[in-house]
Structures are given as C-alpha cells and as structure tokens.
Amino acid sequence: MNFRHxxxxxxxxxxxxxxxxxxxxxxxxxxxxxxxxxxxxxxxAVSLNLINGYTGQFSLGHAGFMAVGAxxxxxxxxxxxxxxxxxANGIFAVALYAGGLAAALAGLLVGIxxxxxxxxxxxxxxxxxxxxxxxxxxxxxxxxAARGLSVNHGWTNLFWTFGLAAxxxxxxxxxxxxxxxxxxxxxxxxxxxAEAMGINTTKYKVTAFVIGAFFAGIAGGLYAHSKQFLTPxxxxxxxxxxxxxxxxxxxxxxxxxxxxxxxLLTLLPEGLxxxxxxxxxxxxxxxxxLGWIGDTRMIIYSxxxxxxxxxxxxxxxxxxxxxx
Amino acid sequence: MKIWPGQFLAAAAGAVLLAGCNQxxxxxxxxxxxxxxxxxxxxxxEATFGQSSHRGTQLAIDELNAxxxxxxxxxxLLTEDxxxxxxxxxxxxxxxxxxxxxxxxxxxxxxxxxxxxxxxxQQNKVPMISPSSTNPKVTETGDYIFRVCFIDPFQGTVMxxxxxxxxxxxxxxxxxxxxxxxxxxxxxxxxxxVAAGGGRLAAEQNYSGGDKDFNAQLTAIKAANPDGIFVPGxxxxxxxxxxxxxxxxxxxxxxxxxxxxxxxxVTIGGAALEGDxxxxxxxxxxxxxxxxxxxxxxxxxxxxTPDAMAALGYDSAMMLADAMKKxxxxxxxxxxxxxxxxxxxxxxxGTITMDAHRDASKPAVILEIKNGAFxxxxxxxx
Numbered sequence: 001m002n003f004r005h006x007x008x009x010x011x012x013x014x015x016x017x018x019x020x021x022x023x024x025x026x027x028x029x030x031x032x033x034x035x036x037x038x039x040x041x042x043x044x045a046v047s048l049n050l051i052n053g054y055t056g057q058f059s060l061g062h063a064g065f066m067a068v069g070a071x072x073x074x075x076x077x078x079x080x081x082x083x084x085x086x087x088a089n090g091i092f093a094v095a096l097y098a099g100g101l102a103a104a105l106a107g108l109l110v111g112i113x114x115x116x117x118x119x120x121x122x123x124x125x126x127x128x129x130x131x132x133x134x135x136x137x138x139x140x141x142x143x144x145a146a147r148g149l150s151v152n153h154g155w156t157n158l159f160w161t162f163g164l165a166a167x168x169x170x171x172x173x174x175x176x177x178x179x180x181x182x183x184x185x186x187x188x189x190x191x192x193x194a195e196a197m198g199i200n201t202t203k204y205k206v207t208a209f210v211i212g213a214f215f216a217g218i219a220g221g222l223y224a225h226s227k228q229f230l231t232p233x234x235x236x237x238x239x240x241x242x243x244x245x246x247x248x249x250x251x252x253x254x255x256x257x258x259x260x261x262x263x264l265l266t267l268l269p270e271g272l273x274x275x276x277x278x279x280x281x282x283x284x285x286x287x288x289x290l291g292w293i294g295d296t297r298m299i300i301y302s303x304x305x306x307x308x309x310x311x312x313x314x315x316x317x318x319x320x321x322x323x324x
Numbered sequence: 325m326k327i328w329p330g331q332f333l334a335a336a337a338g339a340v341l342l343a344g345c346n347q348x349x350x351x352x353x354x355x356x357x358x359x360x361x362x363x364x365x366x367x368x369x370e371a372t373f374g375q376s377s378h379r380g381t382q383l384a385i386d387e388l389n390a391x392x393x394x395x396x397x398x399x400x401l402l403t404e405d406x407x408x409x410x411x412x413x414x415x416x417x418x419x420x421x422x423x424x425x426x427x428x429x430x431x432x433x434x435x436x437x438x439x440x441x442x443x444x445x446q447q448n449k450v451p452m453i454s455p456s457s458t459n460p461k462v463t464e465t466g467d468y469i470f471r472v473c474f475i476d477p478f479q480g481t482v483m484x485x486x487x488x489x490x491x492x493x494x495x496x497x498x499x500x501x502x503x504x505x506x507x508x509x510x511x512x513x514x515x516x517x518v519a520a521g522g523g524r525l526a527a528e529q530n531y532s533g534g535d536k537d538f539n540a541q542l543t544a545i546k547a548a549n550p551d552g553i554f555v556p557g558x559x560x561x562x563x564x565x566x567x568x569x570x571x572x573x574x575x576x577x578x579x580x581x582x583x584x585x586x587x588x589x590v591t592i593g594g595a596a597l598e599g600d601x602x603x604x605x606x607x608x609x610x611x612x613x614x615x616x617x618x619x620x621x622x623x624x625x626x627x628x629t630p631d632a633m634a635a636l637g638y639d640s641a642m643m644l645a646d647a648m649k650k651x652x653x654x655x656x657x658x659x660x661x662x663x664x665x666x667x668x669x670x671x672x673x674g675t676i677t678m679d680a681h682r683d684a685s686k687p688a689v690i691l692e693i694k695n696g697a698f699x700x701x702x703x704x705x706x
Contacts, residue, residue, distance in 0.1 A: 030419040037415070135532075138503055147459070147505035148436050150443075227414050229440045233503075234410025273404070273419070298367060298407065 006174050013166030021159035032158075034270055036226040039161030040219045041262040043168045045246035046255060047215035050172050052244065053253035054181075055208040056188030057115070058123040061130030062216050062243050067235035068106045068133060069099030069217025070224040071143050074151045077225065092155040096164070096221040103217025104210045106133070111209040115202055118191070130240050137232040148231035156226035164222065168215045173255055175211070184208055188253070249308060251315020260317045268304070272297045357400040358393070358654050360385070360644065361420030363431040363441060368408025370558075372586050373433040373633045377455050378403060379626050380637030381430055384645070387621070394645045395652070401641075402426060406437060417441040421448050427654040428452065430640050433633060435459030435505055442469045449656040451663060453644055455636040456582075456605070459505055463682040468656070470663050470682045472639045472671065473605055476509035479581045480556070482603050482688045482704045483510075484517025487552055490690075490702070491577065491601075495526045497550035499541055499565065501557045503533040510556035510581045526550035531565075533558065538565050542572050552576050558583040563592025570596040577601060585632045590696045597693045601701065606635040606673045607689045609700040618672040632673070639671035674703075 024032060044062060051059045073095040080091055114125045143149045175181045183204045186194040195201050224230055242265070250261030276297065308316055362381055365374030385401045393399055402424050404416035413432065420426045421444065429445050429452040432438045438457035445452035446466035454462055454471040458479065463469045487493045496518055501507035515525055527548035529541035542565070545553060553569070555562055555578055562584050569578065579601040590597060608619045608629050618638060622630040630638075646669060647662035648654055669676045674686040687705045691698040 029422040030415070031423075033415060033418050138532075145505075146436075146503050146508060147461070148439060150439070150461075223411075227411055227440065228443055229414070229436075231410045231436045233436070270415070273416075277402075277424075297405075 006170055006177075010166055010170040013169075014163050017159050017162030017166065020162065021157050024158050033226060034266070035158060036156055036161050036222070038263050038266045039158075039165045040222050040226070041243070041246065041266045042165040042259050043161075043215055043219035043222070044243045045250065045258045045262040046165070046168050046172050047212045047219070048243050049247050049250070049253065049255060049258045050175070050184070051208050051212040052247050053251075053258065054172075054176050054188060055184045055205060056191075056252075057205055057208065058120075059126040059209070059212070060123050060237070060240050060244065061110070061126035061128075061133075062212070063235040063237075063239035064130030064133035065103040065107060065213040065216035066220035066223065066239070067137060067230075067232070068213075069096075069103040069220030070230055070235070071099075071137060071149065071220075072102040072217070073099035073221035074149055074224040074230060075143060077153050077155065078149075078151065080153070088153065088155055092153075092160070092225065096160070096218050099221035099224075100214045100217040103220065104214035106217075107210045107213025108206065111206040115205040115209060127237065127240075130235075130237060134232045134235055137235075144230075146232065148229055151224050151228045151230065154225055154228050156222050161222055161226075164218055168218075169255060169259065171211070171215075185253075245305065249305070249316050251317055254315055254317065257315050257317030261315075264316075269297060269301055272300060357398045358395070358648070359400050359402060359424055359426045360641070361417070361424060361426035361429045362401055362403045363406055363413055363416045363420065363429065363437075364403060365408040365433060365437070366403070366405040368406075370408045370434055372559075372588060373456075374405075374408070376631050376633035377431075377433050377637035380622070380630060380634035380639075381455070381641045383618075383622055383625060383634075384638045384641035386625075388641070388645050394648050395654070399645070406432070408434070408437075410436070410440070413437040413440040414444060417444050421445070421450050426450065427648075427656070428644055428659060430455065430637075430644065432457060435462055438462045439465070442466070445469060449660075451644070451647075451656060451659045453640045453663070455640040456633055458582075459509060460681075460683075467664070467682070468660050470678065472643055472673070472676055472684050473636055474686060474688060475683050476506065477513040479603050479688065480510045480513025480515075481517040482690075483554060483556075483579060483581065484514045484521060484523075486601070486603070486690055486704070487554070487579065488518065488521040488523050491552060491579075493523065493552040495524050495550050496552045496554055497527040497529070497545045497548060498525065499529045499531065499538070499545065499553060499555045499557075501533045501561065502530045504558065504583075506581075506583060507533075507556045507558075511554070514554050514556065531557075531561065533561060535561060536564060538568050539572065542569050542574060546572055546574050550576060553578045555580045556583065559586040559589040560592065563589050563594075563597070566593040566596040566600065582632055585698075587628075587631070590693065594696075598695075600693050601690055602693075603688050603690050603704075605632040605689065606630075607691060607698070607700040610689075614670060615672050635671075635673045639673050639676065642671065643669055643676065 048062045051057050076095040076098055110129045138146050176184055183199050186199055187201050187204050191201055246261045246265050247258055250258030364378045365371055385399050389398050406412035406416055429450055433456050435457040438454045439462055442462055442465035446468050452469050456473045458473055458476045460475050463471055487496055498511050500511040527545045529544055531538055531541055555565055566578055577600055582604040584602040585604050647659050651658040651662035664678055666678045676684045676686045679685045687703045689703050690701040692701050
C-alpha cells in the first residue's frame with residue numbers, strides 16, 4: 001500500500017464502517033454475522049501477515065493470542081449489566097483494548113525466549129504455545145473451563161469490526177513502510193545480512209510478534225462479543241492454520257492479497273452452503289439439485305486450496321512482483 | 325496492476341451489503357410446508373453422534389409426512405452441518421432462522437454447541453429442542469429452549485446408586501475427561517451420589533479427550549485398589565481405557581454414561597469391555613411396541629440398529645410435531661407454551677414429561693456389555 005494513501009484509506013474506511021453500522025438493522029442477521037466473521041478474519045490475517053509475511057517468522061500460534069484477547073475482554077464486559085449506548089461502547093472499547101494488551105503481553109512472554117530460534121524450530125514453539133493457552137483455559141474454572149464461557153453482551157457491530165480492521169491495515173501498512181519498518185523486511189530477506197548491518201533482529205522479531213499478538217487479541221474480543229459463547233476448543237491448532245492459510249493464499253507480505261484471501265476463505269464455505277440450498281435450478285428436475293455440495297462442502301474447500309496452491313504458489317492475489 | 329485497498333474495500337463492502345439486504349426471510353409456516361431447522365455435527369470429531377441423531381430426526385419427519393404431515397402441511401427438514409466446530413453452530417442457526425425462516429430448531433448432541441445456538445433461538449423467539457445435550461445450562465438460557473433427554477445430575481446420580489445398590493461397591497475411582505464439560509458434570513454428581521450413599525472415593529484421575537495413553541492414570545488408580553471405576557467419557561477414549569486397564573491387570577468393572585453409546589466402542593475396546601456397564605436413554609431390546617416399531621422402521625431405512633442418539637433425535641422431532649398439533653399453530657410463542665405443557669408424551673426413549681426447567685423427566689436405562697453387545701439390565705425411574 002502506498003503510504004500517502006494510507007491516511008485517506010483509514011478515514012474513508014472508518015466513515016464507511018460507521019455508515020454501514022447505521023443500516024445494519026436492515027441486513028439479514030445471518031449475513032450480518034458473516035460480515036463480522038470477515039472483519040475478524042481480516043484483523044487476524046493482516047496481523048499474522050506482519051509476523052509470517054513481512055518479518056518471515058513462521059508462527060502457528062495466532063489463535064492462542066486470539067483466545068487471550070477473547071477471554072480477557074469477555075471477563076471484563078461480563079462484570080457489567082445492561083448499559084446505555086454510550087456506556088456500552090465505551091466499556092467495549094476499553095475491554096477490546098485490554099484484550100489486545102493482554103495478548104500483546106502474552107506475545108512478549110513467548111517472544112523473548114523463543115524468537116532467537118529460526119524457521120521450523122520457531123514454528124514448533126509457537127504451535128506449542130498456542131496449545132498451552134488452550135489447555136490453560138480448559139482448566140481455568142473461573143472462565144468456565146471446558147464448559148465454556150457465556151458472553152453476556154453482543155456488542156460487536158459493523159463499526160467496530162470494520163473500523164478495527166481498517167486500523168489494523170493502517171498500522172501494519174504504515175509500519176512496514178516506515179524507516180523503522182524496513183527492518184522487518186530486512187529480517188525477512190536475509191537475517192544474517194541484516195544482523196551484519198547492525199539491525200537487532202531479535203528486537204524486530206519480538207516487536208512484530210507483540211504487535212501481531214495485540215491485534216489478534218482485539219480480534220478475539222470482537223469474536224467473543226459476536227458469538228457470545230467461548231470454548232477453548234474454538235482456539236485450537238486448526239484455527240491457527242486457517243489464518244496461516246489466509247496469509248499464504250493471499251501472498252506472504254502482500255496486505256491487499258491477504259485481505260482478499262481472508263474475505264474469500266470466510267465466504268467460501270458459506271457460499272457452498274448456499275449453493276447446496278438452492279431448491280430449483282433451470283434444467284434440473286430434482287429438488288435441491290446441488291444438494292450434494294452440502295455433503296462434500298469441506299472436501300471441495302480443501303480441493304480448492306490444493307489447486308490454488310499448485311497454480312498460484314506465490315499467492316492468489318500477488319499482482320506485483322514479490323519484493324526480493 | 326495496482327488495486328488500492330480503499331477502492332477495493334468500498335466496492336466489496338457495497339456489493340456484500342446489497343447481497344445481504346436482498347435476502348428476505350420467508351415465514352416458517354408460509355406456503356404448504358412447515359420448515360423445521362436442524363443443526364448437527366454431521367462431520368468432524370463427534371460425527372457418529374451427529375449422524376445417528378440426524379437419522380432419527382429424519383425418520384420421524386418422514387413418518388410424519390407419510391401420515392399426512394402436521395396441521396395439514398408437509399414438514400420440510402432443513403439440516404445444516406456444524407463440522408463439530410466451535411463458532412459454526414451460531415452461524416448455521418442464524419442462517420436457519422433468518423434466511424430460511426424456520427418455525428423451530430432441533431439440535432444438538434453436544435452441550436457446548438447447543439449453548440452457542442440457544443441464545444439466538446431465545447432472542448428470535450424460535451422454540452429449540454435439544455435431543456441429547458445433558459448440560460443443565462442449556463435450558464437455563466431461556467423459556468424457548470427445551471430438551472427431550474435427562475440432564476447430567478440425573479445420570480451421575482443414577483450411576484452412583486447403581487454402583488452402590490446393584491453392584492454393591494464401597495470404594496470407587498473416577499477417571500474423567502477434563503476437556504469435556506459433559507464428563508466433568510457427570511463426575512461431579514456421581515461423586516456427590518456416592519458420598520450421599522455412604523461410599524468412598526478411592527482415587528480421582530484426569531485425562532484430556534484425544535489422549536491415547538492412559539497408563540499413568542490407570543497405574544495410580546490400581547494403586548488405590550478400588551472395586552469399580554467410573555469413566556464418564558466418550559467412546560473413543562473409553563475403549564482405549566478399558567483395553568489398557570486390562571493390560572495393567574485391573575479386573576474391577578468399569579462403568580460410565582451415555583457417551584459410551586456407540587457401535588465403535590466395542591470395535592475399539594473389544595473383549596476388555598466385557599462386564600462393564602453404562603447408563604443411557606434407550607435400549608432397542610425394550611419390548612414396548614412403540615420401541616419395536618421404531619427399531620423396525622429404522623432398520624428398514626438405514627440398515628442398522630438405532631442407538632440412543634437416534635431415538636432421542638426421533639423423539640425431539642415427534643414431540644415438536646405433537647406440540648404444534650396441540651398448539652394448532654406454528655407460531656413460536658404458542659408452540660413454546662404447548663411444549664412446556666407436554667405431559668406423559670409417549671416417546672421411544674420412555675414417557676416424557678416437561679418439568680418447570682423445560683428438562684425432560686423420564687426413566688434411564690442401564691446396559692451391560694456382554695459378548696460384544698449391549699444387554700439391557702434395568703430401568704431406573706427419576
């Protein structure tokens with residue numbers, strides 16, 4: 001993203017999400033909540049892209065940070081009863097921020113000892129970390145343990161999801177385009193050379209990790225107040241993989257591509273669900289002629305991923321040449 | 325080629341918003357059919373239960389339609405899969421209610437997924453009947469949420485009484501799945517029941533659903549020398565636990581709850597499970613004519629013997645249809661009132677009466693594993 005357009009984009013997107021929130025009551029709730037999922041996926045994928053794409057560190061524990069943010073914000077907002085519009089949004093903002101900070105702290109805690117590792121080793125450590133968070137939550141009676149935690153308030157709306165998605169995009173894009181941020185790309189391109197040029201690679205890696213975790217925590221808060229029910233099982237390894245797939249499919253270090261991939265991968269399963277539900281099609285006599293898609297939906301989804309990776313290994317939406 | 329995110333997002337948001345606005349909900353009772361939604365774990369880790377439950381429900385709907393439907397209309401069952409994943413049930417139930425406009429919701433087997441859907445049904449005033457979620461919290465969500473199965477406390481208490489009175493056990497051990505809410509609930513009420521009956525808890529060990537090796541826990545239990553082990557888990561782990569217990573030389577009976585109920589249990593555990601017991605909702609060996617008719621038509625349609633999940637799925641759909649007939653309408657509030665007033669409903673899983681908490685009050689069945697098959701032992705009334 002061109003840096004000069006970034007501020008215009010941020011203001012435009014904030015205004016657009018505010019306007020969208022005003023007409024939200026006219027949108028079918030099923031679609032409305034899918035938009036929330038899309039916004040949350042964008043925040044997750046773009047923040048993970050800072051770690052996996054721009055900085056070149058392979059993290060498999062992003063859902064773990066999301067869980068920290070989700071539970072933290074839910075515990076905070078559950079302290080309050082019914083509130084008026086302004087109080088509710090104020091508390092929600094504070095809770096989201098607190099969730100982000102808690103996740104960032106978790107990112108710092110894992111980052112400092114582990115980011116001296118490289119490549120595969122780091123991937124395994126982050127994988128282990130994600131699982132640790134899940135298991136801790138599973139055994140914490142205060143947040144319902146395996147029974148799950150009911151979130152009393154459904155405060156997530158279009159303004160918060162897409163507004164925060166815009167902020168995430170703005171922060172990540174501005175960061176990697178700043179003088180300071182070139183360090184991330186240097187770490188990605190050649191860690192040894194970067195170190196030789198006097199870049200503190202560990203510090204850069206920890207920074208990327210903490211910022212990425214912060215936004216994952218915020219996404220967790222949005223998730224908690226949209227689904228209104230949290231179980232530790234919802235933040236497992238497979239969830240982390242989903243976000244990694246979004247980053248790889250969009251093209252590592254390509255923000256626009258990653259946003260598109262996040263939208264596509266969230267809509268795809270629902271789109272296939274819709275196809276299977278069509279009751280009549282011209283040219284077919286049977287009822288629900290595409291009903292078979294319903295049963296094979298996840299196979300189609302996986303096959304599409306395989307085909308996309310085989311045909312566009314550089315990322316589905318890499319329009320520019322990769323920075324190398 | 326360059327695309328600015330701003331332009332792209334604006335275009336995408338506009339297009340998607342339009343798509344959303346155009347979707348209009350059709351009323352559940354519109355036209356000549358009544359739409360009923362079902363959400364189930366047809367794929368994923370608990371697919372065995374989800375598939376059974378779905379088949380039972382489907383059979384009930386087919387029988388109702390063959391008999392002329394409900395209120396003179398055919399019933400259309402819309403089934404959505406949640407892949408046994410957290411977060412999916414909320415999405416599919418919102419779809420069923422707001423896009424398909426169903427009159428009522430049936431589902432789910434797992435309590436955690438029912439808990440995700442229940443607040444949405446309550447908000448939209450759409451009655452929901454869970455066939456086999458045993459967690460008390462499910463129906464506490466609100467007055468539109470019902471269930472046709474008994475709840476965890478009852479099963480834990482039944483097994484405690486069975487262990488104390490029928491098996492005459494003094495000293496029991498508990499091995500529970502800390503990952504599963506269901507397992508924790510059963511274990512809690514079992515322990516209370518044993519203590520109330522004057523028994524002693526010899527040992528208590530934990531495992532995590534998905535574990536393959538239970539030797540550490542079983543060795544600790546063996547050291548405590550109990551005369552019975554309560555394992556309120558799901559069949560995959562229970563089969564392995566039974567196998568490994570026999571290998572360690574543990575010969576005392578193992579018993580548990582309805583999470584054992586699956587034909588896969590004996591496939592995994594084999595001969596190690598001989599003489600073990602579990603409580604459940606239903607036995608196909610029951611000689612009551614309603615049960616035998618159900619077993620016969622289920623076998624004819626799916627070529628297998630129905631399990632408890634299938635029977636409960638069947639009862640949930642039948643009770644919903646009964647309530648709609650009594651209410652004389654498919655309107656949410658009227659069906660809700662009719663469901664709350666259900667008394668002595670003749671289900672295949674026993675006579676069901678809705679109590680004040682919208683939980684079913686009904687008998688439980690104890691089965692023994694003999695020669696690789698489930699044999700009926702006794703029925704315990706509430």
